[in-house]
Amino acid sequence: MSGRISDSTVRRLSLYLRMLRDLERAGVEFVSSSQLAEPSGATSAQVRKDLSHFGSFGKRGRGYSVEGLVRALEGILGLSRSWRLALVGVGKIGSALLGYGGLAARGFDVVAAFDVDEAKIGTRAHGLRIRPMTELRPVIAECGAEIGVVATPTEVAAEIAAELERAGVGAILNFAPIELSEVNGVPIRTVDIVLELEGLSYLMSEAGRRTGSDA
Amino acid sequence: MSGRISDSTVRRLSLYLRMLRDLERAGVEFVSSSQLAEPSGATSAQVRKDLSHFGSFGKRGRGYSVEGLVRALEGILGLSRSWRLALVGVGKIGSALLGYGGLAARGFDVVAAFDVDEAKIGTRAHGLRIRPMTELRPVIAECGAEIGVVATPTEVAAEIAAELERAGVGAILNFAPIELSEVNGVPIRTVDIVLELEGLSYLMSEAGRRTGSDA
DNA sequence: CCGCCCTTGTGAAAGGTTTCACAAACCAAG
DNA sequence: CTTGGTTTGTGAAACCTTTCACAAGGGCGG
Ligand SMILES: NC(=O)c1ccc[n+]([C@@H]2O[C@H](COP(=O)([O-])OP(=O)(O)OC[C@H]3O[C@@H](n4cnc5c(N)ncnc54)[C@H](O)[C@@H]3O)[C@@H](O)[C@H]2O)c1
Ligand SMILES: NC(=O)c1ccc[n+]([C@@H]2O[C@H](COP(=O)([O-])OP(=O)(O)OC[C@H]3O[C@@H](n4cnc5c(N)ncnc54)[C@H](O)[C@@H]3O)[C@@H](O)[C@H]2O)c1
Numbered sequence: 001m002s003g004r005i006s007d008s009t010v011r012r013l014s015l016y017l018r019m020l021r022d023l024e025r026a027g028v029e030f031v032s033s034s035q036l037a038e039p040s041g042a043t044s045a046q047v048r049k050d051l052s053h054f055g056s057f058g059k060r061g062r063g064y065s066v067e068g069l070v071r072a073l074e075g076i077l078g079l080s081r082s083w084r085l086a087l088v089g090v091g092k093i094g095s096a097l098l099g100y101g102g103l104a105a106r107g108f109d110v111v112a113a114f115d116v117d118e119a120k121i122g123t124r125a126h127g128l129r130i131r132p133m134t135e136l137r138p139v140i141a142e143c144g145a146e147i148g149v150v151a152t153p154t155e156v157a158a159e160i161a162a163e164l165e166r167a168g169v170g171a172i173l174n175f176a177p178i179e180l181s182e183v184n185g186v187p188i189r190t191v192d193i194v195l196e197l198e199g200l201s202y203l204m205s206e207a208g209r210r211t212g213s214d215a
Numbered sequence: 216m217s218g219r220i221s222d223s224t225v226r227r228l229s230l231y232l233r234m235l236r237d238l239e240r241a242g243v244e245f246v247s248s249s250q251l252a253e254p255s256g257a258t259s260a261q262v263r264k265d266l267s268h269f270g271s272f273g274k275r276g277r278g279y280s281v282e283g284l285v286r287a288l289e290g291i292l293g294l295s296r297s298w299r300l301a302l303v304g305v306g307k308i309g310s311a312l313l314g315y316g317g318l319a320a321r322g323f324d325v326v327a328a329f330d331v332d333e334a335k336i337g338t339r340a341h342g343l344r345i346r347p348m349t350e351l352r353p354v355i356a357e358c359g360a361e362i363g364v365v366a367t368p369t370e371v372a373a374e375i376a377a378e379l380e381r382a383g384v385g386a387i388l389n390f391a392p393i394e395l396s397e398v399n400g401v402p403i404r405t406v407d408i409v410l411e412l413e414g415l416s417y418l419m420s421e422a423g424r425r426t427g428s429d430a
Numbered sequence: 431c432c433g434c435c436c437t438t439g440t441g442a443a444a445g446g447t448t449t450c451a452c453a454a455a456c457c458a459a460g
Numbered sequence: 461c462t463t464g465g466t467t468t469g470t471g472a473a474a475c476c477t478t479t480c481a482c483a484a485g486g487g488c489g490g
Contacts, residue, residue, distance in 0.1 A: 012414075015394060078416040078417055078423075085412075096308050096310070096311040103412075127302040141389060148416060149292075171418060171419050173408070173415065177233075187419075188416060194321050194323070196406060197321075197388060198229040199404060200386035201293040203384075204386050205291075206293075
């Protein structure tokens with residue numbers, strides 16, 4: 001039980017949790033691994049294997065208690081608490097995030113926002129005052145933000161990530177299309193839209209080549 | 216050579232291409248697999264293996280011609296042409312995308328935008344007229360958009376994706392936090408920010424548990 | 431209490447990806 | 461032309477993830 005857990009397992013656990021919360025809201029009491037598998041495109045064996053890394057949560061013949069498994073997964077994923085985010089770069093993507101209710105709804109609260117643009121500093125975006133970069137360290141220390149969000153132009157993204165790490169965040173979410181290397185064990189996840197589009201481009205080209213050259 | 220190529224290989228090919236384009240702009244003529252590996256966090260062996268699925272592009276003892284490999288990867292990834300995107304849902308995320316120069320710069324042009332909101336229909340966002348949903352099919356057919364982008368509320372995301380597919384797009388990029396199942400071989404990539412944050416939550420909790428319980 | 435049906439938890443097998451390690455190839459210098 | 465230094469391309473090995481398949485356990489009706 002519980003060695004090093006793969007990224008894809010963690011991903012799926014999040015998806016299971018989503019479904020379980022829906023089931024809980026709907027008043028369902030028990031769920032089987034195969035029902036749980038469906039929405040995430042996994043198999044029932046995979047659900048059981050994923051869970052087995054962390055313990056034994058089901059009742060044979062009966063399935064999993066929805067409520068019990070929700071609590072268990074929240075514990076495993078660290079979602080029984082809420083997390084505080086510090087956003088750097090209140091441009092197009094940064095503003096979209098500030099206005100996105102889906103974050104707070106799932107326990108991710110943006111508690112501070114920073115920018116270099118003098119015109120933006122001091123103004124409010126979605127109820128949050130935009131602060132100058134000079135306040136990054138003290139404010140992050142004070143409000144105890146655990147996750148830093150990089151939404152600045154690509155050229156400065158690496159520098160901002162380093163700055164956030166020095167300011168004490170425990171993880172970074174990056175929107176700049178650049179591979180940031182994690183330092184000091186601070187994990188970094190990059191949301192790279194262009195990379196996703198290029199993946200789709202490959203698949204479409206591949207499909208075209210196959211149908212085009214077969215005959 | 217060339218069986219089914221894994222997702223992670225395609226991902227890395229995109230990253231290699233990015234670096235190669237920078238090198239080309241900088242006037243570098245040759246590059247070795249180890250130089251190419253660095254920025255994407257891969258190993259030189261991985262670079263060579265990735266490329267070997269598609270052919271033989273290097274010169275032993277010398278490395279890869281930057282220009283040659285750029286062209287080769289553009290061909291493989293389908294990036295020697297540009298792609299047309301149709302955006303559905305011009306809200307916070309949709310607007311951010313419309314204003315994002317990084318898409319067009321990399322050959323992804325948003326050529327049509329759709330919404331149900333009467334207040335938005337007819338207005339222009341970043342030079343593009345926002346169209347009613349009734350025009351989805353004819354306009355996509357007419358302008359030949361290959362990629363559909365779903366930026367609507369989660370509740371309607373699946374329906375919109377199906378609509379896009381019926382309208383004839385060859386791939387879908389989805390921003391709603393829901394796992395959409397691909398139909399008719401139309402690939403779907405979901406950008407799920409909350410899932411990324413939950414992955415970070417897991418890693419931070421895990422780190423806490425390890426340092427917390429060890430002694 | 432018994433027997434039946436159902437579903438879990440999990441070793442073992444299969445399948446896939448990454449790393450290793452080295453022969454083959456290329457260039458440049460002498 | 462030969463030698464030496466360098467880097468590719470690639471089977472084989474190591475590693476990791478997913479799938480298989482079944483014994484073990486639990487509930488329920490009789
Ligand atoms: N807009 C999108 O839809 C989109 C999509 C994918 C990726 N991205 C990426 O996200 C990042 C931001 O994109 P955007 O479109 O929001 O850009 P933007 O120009 O709208 O916003 C960038 C913001 O960062 C601020 N900034 C610049 N330098 C800074 C610094 N050194 N410190 C702090 N703040 C600084 C700017 O003042 C601005 O407010 C870019 O890397 C972009 O490639 C954007
Ligand atoms: N805002 C963010 O930063 C953010 C981040 C991650 C994910 N998302 C996801 O992206 C999606 C859009 O989020 P948003 O913040 O832009 O929301 P939003 O409410 O700002 O925009 C949604 C837009 O979709 C339009 N719309 C609604 N129903 C429609 C329909 N049936 N057909 C066509 N258009 C329709 C609305 O009129 C609106 O313009 C949501 O699924 C959200 O969960 C948003």
